[in-house]
Amino acid sequence: MKVIDDLLSEKEFKSIQKIIEDKNFPWYFVDGKSYAGDGSYQMSHTFVELGKVISKMYKINYPVLSKLNVHKILRIKANITFKKPTNEQSPMHVDYEFPEKTKYKTAVFYCNTNNGSTLFQNGKRVYSKENRLVVFDGHQKHCGVDCTDKVRRIVINYVYTEKEK
Numbered sequence: 001m002k003v004i005d006d007l008l009s010e011k012e013f014k015s016i017q018k019i020i021e022d023k024n025f026p027w028y029f030v031d032g033k034s035y036a037g038d039g040s041y042q043m044s045h046t047f048v049e050l051g052k053v054i055s056k057m058y059k060i061n062y063p064v065l066s067k068l069n070v071h072k073i074l075r076i077k078a079n080i081t082f083k084k085p086t087n088e089q090s091p092m093h094v095d096y097e098f099p100e101k102t103k104y105k106t107a108v109f110y111c112n113t114n115n116g117s118t119l120f121q122n123g124k125r126v127y128s129k130e131n132r133l134v135v136f137d138g139h140q141k142h143c144g145v146d147c148t149d150k151v152r153r154i155v156i157n158y159v160y161t162e163k164e165k
Contacts (some may be wrong), residue, residue, distance in 0.1 A: 002137040004067075007109070013131045014065040019060050020078060020111050020154055023065040026057070028099055033090035040090045047076040064109050064133070064158065074104065078156045081116070084146040092141040094120050096159045104138035104161050111154035116147035116164060117131055118155075128153055 027043035047055040108131045121141035147153045
């Protein structure tokens with residue numbers, strides 16, 4: 001697992017944040033944070049699914065993608081959850097189902113600072129801090145933890161294979 005603070009320049013970060021926090025950004029209701037019908041809900045925006053660009057907003061991801069060692073993008077999806085009375089966690093999951101031998105990465109980019117987090121099955125936790133990125137093995141189970149101190153928690157998840165080094 002690798003955590004990178006201040007991933008982007010202030011200008012690049014603020015540009016993404018301004019777009020994704022805009023009242024006209026297209027968010028869609030999802031019945032389930034980890035899997036359909038899991039008892040949780042969120043809003044999301046899918047930029048890439050199954051390797052295909054499906055959103056006109058895709059270009060906002062260029063600055064983050066330029067910092068990753070991407071061979072093939074499998075999925076890019078933004079998630080927004082809303083303030084809860086307690087730091088509720090969603091069920092543990094992986095973002096993409098691949099055979100165990102397939103190597104892929106998941107990266108979570110935090111668009112705002114709040115007391116929510118990403119919790120990993122091994123007990124490690126990464127708190128939501130704007131312009132922070134955490135990169136980890138895609139087979140590692142994790143979950144989102146809702147915030148209690150801000151109106152919303154916004155992240156962008158990147159699932160990809162890496163270029164050979």
